[in-house]
Amino acid sequence: MASIHLQNIEKKYGAFVGVQNMSLEIADEEFLVLLGPSGCGKTTTMRMIAGLELPTGGKIVIGGEEMTEIDARDRDVAMVFQGYALYPNMSIYENIRFPLRMRGIPKAEHDARIRQAADMVELGSFLDRKPGALSGGQRQRAALARAVVRQPQVFLMDEPLSNLDAKLRQSMRVQIKHMQRQLKVTTVYVTHDQIEAMTLADRIVIMNKGAIQQVGTPDQIYSDPANTFVAGFIGSPPMNLIEGVAQNGRFVAPGVTAACPGYVQGRVTLGVRPEDCHVGGDNVQGMVYGVEPTGDTTYLTVLAGTKKIEVKAAREYRSDIDVPISITFDPAHLYFFGEDGQRIRGAA
Amino acid sequence: MAKARKSRGESMLLRYLVLGGWALVCLLPILWFLSIGFRPRTEVITPQPIYWPTFSLDAWHLLMSDWPIAKYLRNSVIAVAGSVVIDLMLAIPAAYALARYEFKGREDIGFYILSTRMMAPAIVAVPIFFLFKTLGLLDSVWALMLIYAAINLSLVTWIIRSYMLDIPKELEDAARTDGAGDLTILREIIVPACLPGIITAAVIAAIFAINEFLFTLLIASTSNAYTMSVALANFTGGSDGIIYNAIALVSFIAFVPILILVILIQKHLSRGLTMGAVKG
Ligand SMILES: Nc1ncnc2c1ncn2[C@@H]1O[C@H](COP(=O)(O)OP(=O)(O)OP(=O)(O)O)[C@@H](O)[C@H]1O
Numbered sequence: 001m002a003s004i005h006l007q008n009i010e011k012k013y014g015a016f017v018g019v020q021n022m023s024l025e026i027a028d029e030e031f032l033v034l035l036g037p038s039g040c041g042k043t044t045t046m047r048m049i050a051g052l053e054l055p056t057g058g059k060i061v062i063g064g065e066e067m068t069e070i071d072a073r074d075r076d077v078a079m080v081f082q083g084y085a086l087y088p089n090m091s092i093y094e095n096i097r098f099p100l101r102m103r104g105i106p107k108a109e110h111d112a113r114i115r116q117a118a119d120m121v122e123l124g125s126f127l128d129r130k131p132g133a134l135s136g137g138q139r140q141r142a143a144l145a146r147a148v149v150r151q152p153q154v155f156l157m158d159e160p161l162s163n164l165d166a167k168l169r170q171s172m173r174v175q176i177k178h179m180q181r182q183l184k185v186t187t188v189y190v191t192h193d194q195i196e197a198m199t200l201a202d203r204i205v206i207m208n209k210g211a212i213q214q215v216g217t218p219d220q221i222y223s224d225p226a227n228t229f230v231a232g233f234i235g236s237p238p239m240n241l242i243e244g245v246a247q248n249g250r251f252v253a254p255g256v257t258a259a260c261p262g263y264v265q266g267r268v269t270l271g272v273r274p275e276d277c278h279v280g281g282d283n284v285q286g287m288v289y290g291v292e293p294t295g296d297t298t299y300l301t302v303l304a305g306t307k308k309i310e311v312k313a314a315r316e317y318r319s320d321i322d323v324p325i326s327i328t329f330d331p332a333h334l335y336f337f338g339e340d341g342q343r344i345r346g347a348a
Numbered sequence: 349m350a351k352a353r354k355s356r357g358e359s360m361l362l363r364y365l366v367l368g369g370w371a372l373v374c375l376l377p378i379l380w381f382l383s384i385g386f387r388p389r390t391e392v393i394t395p396q397p398i399y400w401p402t403f404s405l406d407a408w409h410l411l412m413s414d415w416p417i418a419k420y421l422r423n424s425v426i427a428v429a430g431s432v433v434i435d436l437m438l439a440i441p442a443a444y445a446l447a448r449y450e451f452k453g454r455e456d457i458g459f460y461i462l463s464t465r466m467m468a469p470a471i472v473a474v475p476i477f478f479l480f481k482t483l484g485l486l487d488s489v490w491a492l493m494l495i496y497a498a499i500n501l502s503l504v505t506w507i508i509r510s511y512m513l514d515i516p517k518e519l520e521d522a523a524r525t526d527g528a529g530d531l532t533i534l535r536e537i538i539v540p541a542c543l544p545g546i547i548t549a550a551v552i553a554a555i556f557a558i559n560e561f562l563f564t565l566l567i568a569s570t571s572n573a574y575t576m577s578v579a580l581a582n583f584t585g586g587s588d589g590i591i592y593n594a595i596a597l598v599s600f601i602a603f604v605p606i607l608i609l610v611i612l613i614q615k616h617l618s619r620g621l622t623m624g625a626v627k628g
């Protein structure tokens with residue numbers, strides 16, 4: 001329906017910078033996920049795209065038209081709000097109908113559309129209730145239905161599934177993705193849930209403190225992190241980040257040694273994912289600190305010096321604590337980051 | 349260990365006793381003048397205490413035949429109801445602007461509006477008299493309507509504004525992204541969401557207007573525009589002395605509309621209506 005270009009947008013609240021110098025090109029029909037810790041500016045970014053917040057700098061272009069100062073009602077954007085924002089005096093039916101009425105959709109179509117949206121979020125039997133008489137998860141689904149009942153230029157979804165149980169969340173996720181592919185509406189989606197981000201996104205934007213850390217496909221974000229923030233944020237448990245010193249192709253930290261490329265020199269951080277660590281071998285000499293069976297895998301925490309290293313061990317692995325253990329790293333999946341936290345890449 | 353906790357029944361009983369006692373204290377004067385109103389005139393003024401009063405409709409008949417109560421009531425209702433309607437029509441948009449729009453001096457303007465309420469009414473009594481005289485509105489219900497509206501406008505605006513401030517901003521944001529304009533948002537989202545506040549403000553304004561005395565006395569020079577409050581004050585029972593039981597009855601009749609309004613306000617005082625709009 002529409003591409004979105006954010007050009008150096010910035011939002012300051014007094015001296016506090018909510019979003020800084022953010023540039024992003026969102027392609028038509030793309031599903032883009034914003035991921036980042038609480039307070040990093042995700043909602044603020046969404047509100048600027050929706051036209052509810054005026055950026056203090058930069059330009060917003062939607063569908064080729066400059067929209068920076070255009071009012072929200074003239075942007076043809078549908079948003080799911082983090083706090084739901086259901087109209088308390090209207091029934092769920094009327095809530096979902098509101099955007100249809102406001103956008104002048106012919107009356108004859110209303111009922112069918114409302115029921116279709118409500119069925120999608122499995123709220124068909126709650127249509128005549130007021131929002132106050134619904135549970136948190138039901139309200140959230142009603143908010144989602146209200147957003148998807150019409151076909152706008154852009155969907156903005158601010159944590160639309162955060163309050164649902166795991167099973168419902170999974171089925172909603174599939175529904176949302178299916179619907180987005182079907183309607184081909186450009187979508188910006190905020191979540192804290194990495195699985196949601198990985199499964200839904202065409203591309204993921206990782207944000208921290210109001211700034212973009214990395215933009216990429218889920219694969220790129222996972223297997224090619226740009227800095228320690230992204231590396232430590234993605235994956236559960238996230239990548240082990242071990243500070244040490246590299247010299248002449250050798251990385252050394254208390255209890256840890258590993259081979260490293262010759263161009264990695266000085267004080268660096270070694271990153272290695274838990275699934276690339278294996279019991280046995282000679283990269284880490286440490287003690288077992290804890291063992292956590294989860295059913296399909298066992299997480300093993302190894303104490304090397306003062307550093308705790310997470311290892312994804314075999315399902316049936318068990319051990320007492322405080323016994324010596326050694327670990328090897330998969331040499332093909334080691335990452336090195338410089339003192340500034342940025343990835344050190346080869347000259348090639 | 350054996351120190352028994354108070355059972356639920358016991359504490360409920362205590363609660364009812366305390367509250368019931370307090371209610372009795374509050375209601376006693378009202379019941380008292382109601383009882384005076386329905387006693388014969390002679391019984392009201394005897395010095396001996398009377399334990400079993402006789403029931404009599406004397407005062408009622410006197411009122412119905414000698415005193416144009418219907419007219420006073422009608423004047424009151426027109427002036428009060430009209431003033432409340434005027435207040436709401438002006439106050440709702442004003443309160444919305446004060447609660448939501450960003451403009452320079454917003455807080456100051458809000459305070460100026462409220463400060464008109466703080467002035468002693470006597471200060472403006474004379475100018476108001478001349479103003480209405482010039483307008484040819486003396487001794488008219490319409491004049492009372494305007495005055496009541498003016499007196500209460502600031503308070504009504506302020507009450508409604510405070511309710512509007514409690515409405516989550518996200519609701520309006522949602523309506524805006526759904527495609528609603530300012531007036532639609534006001535009509536379909538804001539007004540319903542702060543309806544309890546609007547009703548509260550309207551009832552408070554109505555009570556103030558019903559009891560308004562100074563300006564009514566000033567403007568209503570004949571029984572033409574008398575409202576209940578002024579008629580009541582002028583009422584002594586007619587040509588043959590002060591008739592206390594009739595006065596008591598009139599007072600009770602004047603009190604009934606206020607009672608009804610208070611019962612109404614009580615039902616709507618709860619602010620629960622915005623519940624469920626927003627998470628948590
Ligand atoms: N109106 C405001 N005035 C001042 N600061 C604000 C305002 N709105 C947001 N902020 C600040 O801007 C930052 C970004 O807020 P935002 O709501 O975008 O975070 P978020 O990434 O959506 O977080 P969460 O995941 O918790 O929802 C926060 O530090 C917040 O305190």
Ligand SMILES: [Mg+2]
Pocket residue numbers: 042043044082158
């Ligand atoms: Mg947020």
